[in-house]
Structure formats: structure tokens, C-alpha cells
Ligand SMILES: Nc1nc2c(ncn2[C@@H]2O[C@H](COP(=O)(O)OP(=O)(O)OP(=O)(O)O)[C@@H](O)[C@H]2O)c(=O)[nH]1
């Protein structure tokens with residue numbers, strides 16, 4: 001017999017995914033804001049009686065009447081209306097003990113489905129900290145279903161919950177509740193009465209949250225604090241990463257020298273030294289910076305500050321026709337546009353959602369960090385400007401340029417292709433919390449692994465392909481320029497040069513942009529390979545940064561940065577846009593408008609810089 005299916009259902013941010021991870025040993029993403037989970041995820045749950053069940057984690061929703069695409073997933077799974085999906089055998093309704101009134105309303109709605117149900121009264125630690133006491137037994141009596149107090153993040157109550165699930169699965173399903181078509185207001189009133197009945201002591205209502213919010217949401221201090229936090233983030237990326245980056249770089253260069261010494265001059269040596277180490281090494285160097293960036297983003301997500309930031313941004317977002325809800329997918333896009341575009345599923349209005357998807361690639365993703373960092377490292381002096389480092393300032397400016405570009409694009413889109421009314425900001429403020437070191441650790445580990453997998457996968461493959469293109473065919477004996485110019489790659493670069501020369505790009509850049517289509521960092525590894533092949537054997541004493549310094553003019557470097565603020569080169573982003581919008585029309589549109597914007601921005605930057613310098 002197939003394993004029974006149990007679904008975790010509840011309001012957003014109740015701790016469903018935390019429970020899911022604790023019960024199944026998975027590492028799905030958790031975050032202290034509504035709308036973290038946007039897809040159905042399944043895992044194996046070992047029950048205390050030795051049987052197994054399939055546990056399903058679902059996007060949070062306030063009711064079974066979905067308002068956005070992610071909530072529809074939950075409705076479909078719970079109601080069993082999804083074709084090909086197994087019907088669920090039991091529901092674990094996860095509720096936040098500090099927010100009983102609101103969360104119970106959904107439990108009452110779920111109860112009407114007549115499915116076997118267990119209530120996980122989660123976050124009792126926070127309720128206790130506030131001084132709130134809840135009578136779980138009485139709640140069980142009133143609801144007529146088992147209620148288990150849990151603390152997902154400390155694994156408290158999990159055994160009891162497992163036993164309750166096992167017992168419920170053994171028992172006969174309860175008869176469906178009488179009526180259908182619940183009146184929301186009636187349920188709300190009932191939930192309030194129940195909540196008040198089982199609450200033995202009412203705690204001081206999150207006094208701390210209110211105090212912090214007085215500053216964080218203050219019309220003047222709030223935006224200042226946000227700007228300060230973001231600013232610190234970019235300073236940190238440069239200031240803290242320097243030492244570990246140097247270790248990685250010297251490791252790569254030592255590898256190049258050792259290989260050069262150990263292998264005879266030939267193809268294999270060139271492949272390893274120029275292709276693999278020169279190319280992949282050029283990207284791997286940026287791992288520390290990427291991890292520092294993620295550390296900040298994870299802390300913002302876990303602490304509960306992210307939604308405050310969204311709230312602060314709401315006015316600005318509204319002025320370009322977006323609502324503040326879009327801010328969270330956009331912030332996620334700082335990590336990578338792909339989860340950002342998927343997070344747009346939490347936006348209810350289709351036009352808003354589409355606009356958010358279309359501008360998400362303008363938020364500076366972490367794949368662009370290596371590109372920015374290498375050029376900044378080469379051309380922007382590591383000087384202090386007052387208390388700030390100039391390099392961090394320039395990086396900050398590039399991120400701001402991306403955000404401004406996104407806002408302008410949103411405004412333009414909302415007045416043309418995605419015209420329509422935009423709804424107001426409606427989002428629950430999560431509780432403030434110290435980020436759990438474990439969650440941050442897992443988050444960073446997963447990012448590091450993903451980055452290394454990319455380096456060893458798509459980046460390695462495209463680097464080797466480029467190395468091959470740049471190595472063959474071999475030039476004739478009387479060829480007096482660098483051999484690479486005779487190769488296929490050299491000819492491609494030469495052919496593309498006329499297209500990019502007007503914006504100040506040389507043929508090496510034009511060439512690097514081609515494999516850079518696969519993923520943005522590949523542009524860096526491609527430059528690494530191209531310049532490594534152009535150099536002599538003795539050159540391995542200098543990294544890509546020094547090489548660029550000798551080869552590019554400042555206006556070209558600045559134009560290259562401007563290009564990457566907009567550059568659409570990322571096949572995966574286009575692919576996920578196709579999936580989320582259901583066709584090739586929007587990804588094509590996205591590619592075209594981003595390419596045009598990148599071209600214009602690079603050109604304007606180049607000619608302005610040339611005129612000024
Ligand atoms: N103190 C405490 N924090 C918890 C508990 N359970 C979850 N959290 C925290 O609450 C936040 C939300 O947890 P998630 O598991 O992402 O919530 P979710 O219900 O999956 O949220 P969505 O996917 O957005 O619907 C995270 O920051 C967790 O660390 C708990 O029992 N106690």
C-alpha cells in the first residue's frame with residue numbers, strides 16, 4: 001500500500017517549513033516573512049509506529065480562497081483538485097501561538113473539509129517569552145482535534161506530533177462537517193471567541209517589536225536605517241573579503257605555476273593553466289564576497305526586518321506603479337533573479353506580478369558580483385573617501401543604478417505593456433527575531449555549494465569550450481600576432497567587434513560576452529582564459545585584475561560596468577521567465593529591452609567618460 005500523505009497547511013510564516021525540515025531532515029528555505037515557500041515540496045516522514053508517511057510542505061495561505069498563484073497550489077493540494085496529485089490523508093494545521101486569533105480562523109475553515117486533522121500549536125516559545133499562556137488541551141476539546149504544542153526550531157514537541165499523526169492515520173476519518181460555504185466573518189468571530197477562551201494569560205503584546213518599529217518604520221529614521229544597512233552591506237563585501245580572496249588567488253596562481261613547471265609545454269598544460277585555472281579560478285576567487293553578501297541578506301530575512309524594508313519602500317514603489325509586496329521578490333533577486341522571479345508568485349495582481357518578473361533581472365544578482373569586483377579591483381583605487389572605501393562606494397552605486405533602472409523600467413512598463421490598477425500594500429509584519437546561527441549556517445553552506453557546483457559545471461564547461469575555440473586552428477609559422485587572433489574565438493571576436501566598438505568594447509570583451517550568455521560570471525572566466533592565453537608563460541604572477549589594468553582604458557572599464565547593470569545574459573533567467581509566464585513572448589521581450597538598455601547605458605557611459613577624462 002502506498003504511504004499515506006500528510007500536508008502541512010497554515011497561514012504564512014507559521015513555521016510550516018521549519019516543522020517540515022525538522023520532521024523530514026530536509027533543508028528547505030525558511031525565512032521570517034510571509035511567502036517564503038511558493039511551491040509544494042515533499043519529504044519522507046518516519047512515524048513512531050515504524051510506518052512512513054509522505055509529508056508535504058505547502059505555501060502559506062490565509063484561506064482556501066487563493067489570492068495569488070502560490071496560494072492556489074495549497075488550495076489544489078488540500079482539496080485534491082490537482083490532476084495526478086494523490087489525495088491527502090491528513091492535515092497538520094500549523095498555527096502561530098502568538099497570533100492565535102488570526103491563525104485559528106483558517107483552522108476552522110480547514111476543519112470543515114472533514115479530513116483527519118492535527119493542530120501543531122507552533123512557536124509556543126515565543127508565546128511564553130511574551131508571557132502568553134495557552135491551554136492546548138482545552139483548545140483540543142473545543143476544536144475536536146488533537147493539539148500538540150511545538151517549537152519547530154528547537155525540535156520541541158516533534159515526537160508527540162509524530163505520535164498524534166500516526167494515531168490519526170490509524171483512526172477512521174471524522175465525518176465531514178455539516179455545512180459548506182463558510183462565512184468568513186462568522187469563522188473570524190468564532191476564532192476570536194476560541195482564542196480568548198484558551199488564552200489563560202495574555203502576554204505583553206510584543207513590546208520589543210513595537211519599540212524597534214518606532215525607529216525602523218519612522219518616516220525619517222526608517223529610510224536612513226535602511227540606507228545605512230544596505231550601505232554597510234556593500235562596504236562589508238569589500239572590506240571583509242580581501243584576505244580570503246587573496247588566499248584563493250594565490251592558491252590558483254600557485255596551481256598555475258606548479259602545472260607550468262610540472263607539465264611539458266603543450267595542449268594539456270594550456271588547458272589546465274589557461275582554461276581551467278585561468279578561467280574557473282578567476283570566478284572562484286569571488287566566493288568570499290558572495291558569501292558575505294548572502295550573510296547580510298540571510299540576516300535581513302531571518303530577523304524580520306525585510307518586511308519593514310518592504311513597507312518603507314512601498315511609497316517609492318507606488319510612485320512607479322508597483323506595490324511594496326514586490327519589494328521582497330526584488331530583494332531576493334540580489335541573490336539571484338531565479339528565486340526572485342518565482343517569489344513573484346505571491347503577488348496577487350497578474351499585471352503587478354508580470355512587471356515584477358520583468359524587472360527582477362535588473363536587481364544586481366550575485367553572479368554579477370565577480371564581474372563588478374574584477375573591474376572595480378582593476379580600475380577603482382582602494383582609497384578612503386571620508387570614512388568610506390571608494391571601491392565599496394562604487395559597488396554601492398552600481399547596485400543603486402540597478403535599482404533605479406528597475407524603478408524606471410517598472411514605471412515605463414506600468415504605463416505601457418502592463419497597464420492596470422495596482423493594489424495597496426497588505427502584508428503581515430513578522431515578529432523580530434535573532435537570526436538562528438544554524439539557519440544562517442545552512443543558508444551559507446547551500447549558497448557556497450551552489451556556487452561551487454556552478455564553477456565546476458556551467459562555468460567549467462563554457463571555459464573549456466572557449467579555450468578550445470581560442471586554441472584552434474593553430475596559426476601558420478609566419479603569424480606574428482598573438483596566436484589567439486588566428487583562432488575561431490579570435491575571428492568571432494573580430495566579427496563582433498563592429499557591433500560593440502561604438503560602446504568602447506574591444507574584441508576580447510565582445511568575445512567574452514558570447515560564453516557569458518550561459519551565466520554572467522562566465523564573462524569573467526572567459527576574460528581570464530583569453531588574457532591568460534594571450535600572455536606568456538611567465539605571466540602567472542599576475543591575476544586577471546592586473547592584466548585588465550594593462551589592457552583596458554578607464555572609459556572601457558566603466559562602460560563594461562554599465563553594460564552589466566542591465567545585461568540580460570543569463571539563459572536560466574530567461575528559461576524561468578518562460579515557465580512563469582507560460583510562453584516565449586515575455587522572455588523575448590525581456591531580453592530585447594534589457595539588451596537595448598545595456599547597449600545604450602554602456603555607450604552613454606563610454607562617451608561621457610571619454611569626454612570628461
Ligand atoms: N522562535 C521560534 N521561531 C520559529 C518557530 N518555528 C519557526 N520559527 C521561525 O519562524 C520563521 C518562519 O518559519 P518558516 O518555517 O519559514 O514559516 P512557513 O510557515 O514555512 O512560512 P511560508 O513558507 O512563508 O508560508 C523563521 O524565521 C523560523 O526560524 C518556533 O517554534 N519558534
Ligand SMILES: [Mg+2]
Nearest residue numbers: 016017036037
Ligand atoms: Mg514555508
